[in-house]
Amino acid sequence: MKNITIKKSNQKVPVGKIVCVGRNYTEHAKELGNVVPEKPIVFLKPNSSLIFSGDKIVYPSFSNDMHHEVELVLLINETIKDGNLSEAENAIAGYGVGLDMTLRDVQNKLKEQGHPWTIAKGFDTSAVVSDFISKKDYALTLEEQISLSVNGDIKQNEILNKMIFPPAEIVEYLSSLMTLEKGDIIFTGTPKGVGKVKKGDNIFAEISDVAELNCKVE
Numbered sequence: 001m002k003n004i005t006i007k008k009s010n011q012k013v014p015v016g017k018i019v020c021v022g023r024n025y026t027e028h029a030k031e032l033g034n035v036v037p038e039k040p041i042v043f044l045k046p047n048s049s050l051i052f053s054g055d056k057i058v059y060p061s062f063s064n065d066m067h068h069e070v071e072l073v074l075l076i077n078e079t080i081k082d083g084n085l086s087e088a089e090n091a092i093a094g095y096g097v098g099l100d101m102t103l104r105d106v107q108n109k110l111k112e113q114g115h116p117w118t119i120a121k122g123f124d125t126s127a128v129v130s131d132f133i134s135k136k137d138y139a140l141t142l143e144e145q146i147s148l149s150v151n152g153d154i155k156q157n158e159i160l161n162k163m164i165f166p167p168a169e170i171v172e173y174l175s176s177l178m179t180l181e182k183g184d185i186i187f188t189g190t191p192k193g194v195g196k197v198k199k200g201d202n203i204f205a206e207i208s209d210v211a212e213l214n215c216k217v218e
């Protein structure tokens with residue numbers, strides 16, 4: 001069983017499913033040549049893909065083009081199905097920063113073939129999360145800076161309010177598609193600046209005032 005650590009508390013929350021949203025920042029959709037969606041793009045990662053800050057990201061044998069995607073991650077604290085916006089807001093327990101590691105070469109092939117993204121998104125170590133901060137201890141304003149650096153060079157740096165669909169709208173929409181439950185975590189999409197990592201790289205990701213994580217690629 002994998003557990004989310006909540007900062008400033010002894011609480012550990014067992015992780016449920018990992019739901020991800022794609023193309024939630026206009027400039028990122030454009031950099032990959034995608035149209036900006038009317039509704040968020042949704043996919044899942046298996047629980048087995050999850051690691052934590054300080055763990056190693058392992059390059060799978062079937063890719064030569066693993067990309068970093070830094071994202072705000074939401075933690076769900078109660079069952080919600082077909083929730084309205086305020087119920088969706090209430091269902092969010094807290095926030096962390098995460099990496100949606102993506103095999104871009106594999107994903108591009110899958111896209112061409114019209115196949116699901118599972119292989120490009122669900123490999124071991126593809127989902128990385130920090131410790132989470134409880135909403136009780138911190139109110140997210142969306143003015144926070146989200147950033148990622150590789151070996152000290154800033155690659156992604158954006159303000160959270162550039163998200164097309166803010167957190168509560170994402171949860172509201174997802175809850176219309178599938179029941180969300182306590183312990184589920186939601187990756188909310190990446191800003192522009194995604195790029196390739198290689199073995200030996202050190203990744204540092206941060207959302208100001210919220211959380212940070214550190215991982216090495218091997």
Ligand code: MG
Nearest residue numbers: 069100189190
């Ligand atoms: Mg992503």
